[in-house]
Amino acid sequence: xxxxxxxxxxxxxxxxxxxxxxxxxxxxxxxxxxxxxxxxxxxxxxxxxxxxxxxxxxxxxxxxxxxxxxxxxxxxxxxxxxxxxxxxxxxxxxxxxxxxxxxxxxxxxxxxxxxxxxxxxxxxxxxxxxxxxxxxxxxxxxxxxxxxxxxxxxxxxxxxxxxxxxxxxxxxxxxxxxxxxxxxxxxxxxxxxxxxxxxxxx
Numbered sequence: 001x002x003x004x005x006x007x008x009x010x011x012x013x014x015x016x017x018x019x020x021x022x023x024x025x026x027x028x029x030x031x032x033x034x035x036x037x038x039x040x041x042x043x044x045x046x047x048x049x050x051x052x053x054x055x056x057x058x059x060x061x062x063x064x065x066x067x068x069x070x071x072x073x074x075x076x077x078x079x080x081x082x083x084x085x086x087x088x089x090x091x092x093x094x095x096x097x098x099x100x101x102x103x104x105x106x107x108x109x110x111x112x113x114x115x116x117x118x119x120x121x122x123x124x125x126x127x128x129x130x131x132x133x134x135x136x137x138x139x140x141x142x143x144x145x146x147x148x149x150x151x152x153x154x155x156x157x158x159x160x161x162x163x164x165x166x167x168x169x170x171x172x173x174x175x176x177x178x179x180x181x182x183x184x185x186x187x188x189x190x191x192x193x194x195x196x197x198x199x200x201x202x
Contacts, residue, residue, distance in 0.1 A: 001066070003037055003047055004074070005037050005038060006037060006134055007074050007075070008034035008035070008036055008078075008115070009034055009047070009064065009069050009070075009071070010069070010070045010072075011034075011069060013031045017035070017049070017051065017062045017064060018046070018065070020051065020061075022058070022060040025053070033120060033122070035052075036050045039185055045066045046066070047063060047069070049062055049064050076109035076136075078109060078110050078118045079096060079108075079109060081119070082097050082110075082118060085117075090127060091131075092125060093114060094157055094158075095131050096110055098152075099133075099152060099156070106137060107135070108134060108135045109134050109136075110132065110133060110134070111132045114129065114131055129158065132160075133160060134162070134163050137165060138166070150173075166184075166196050168198065168199050169184040169185050170184070170185045171183065171185065181194050
């Protein structure tokens with residue numbers, strides 16, 4: 001099973017979340033809600049996950065066993081739910097539909113609140129929500145290749161942020177375009193780099 005950061009995991013009903021310290025999780029979370037894969041060093045047969053609560057500040061980190069995973073919703077797969085979503089009238093979902101009407105040379109998907117809402121039907125979105133996007137970039141890309149993407153984002157009815165996922169981590173597209181250097185989020189922690197597709201430390 002290929003599981004990557006930002007994937008939403010649906011778990012068996014009798015799943016126990018491991019190493020969760022926050023007390024609100026026991027009251028608010030159940031297996032009818034997915035957990036999200038977070039970036040961390042993988043342990044044998046354990047997946048690093050995050051749990052979302054009802055309040056914005058309710059976020060908890062823990063682990064689940066691989067055998068507890070029932071289904072995986074990748075960010076790319078969630079786009080298909082936008083056009084018939086009950087949240088279609090909200091700006092981030094409307095924006096997602098607009099982006100999906102164009103063809104892009106990379107695999108991309110939706111994360112954050114919009115992705116969670118599309119996957120669950122839970123009302124975690126509002127009119128001022130941001131749209132969080134993810135582009136898969138297994139091979140190096142040039143900044144100029146994103147010009148059309150950025151122009152389209154500027155026309156959307158909401159604020160949109162894009163994260164570029166490379167084989168070694170992820171970085172904010174806006175930061176790369178602005179500075180040429182990024183804070184690359186890796187499984188072993190963040191590092192500043194001009195080379196977000198390489199393991200080498202400059």
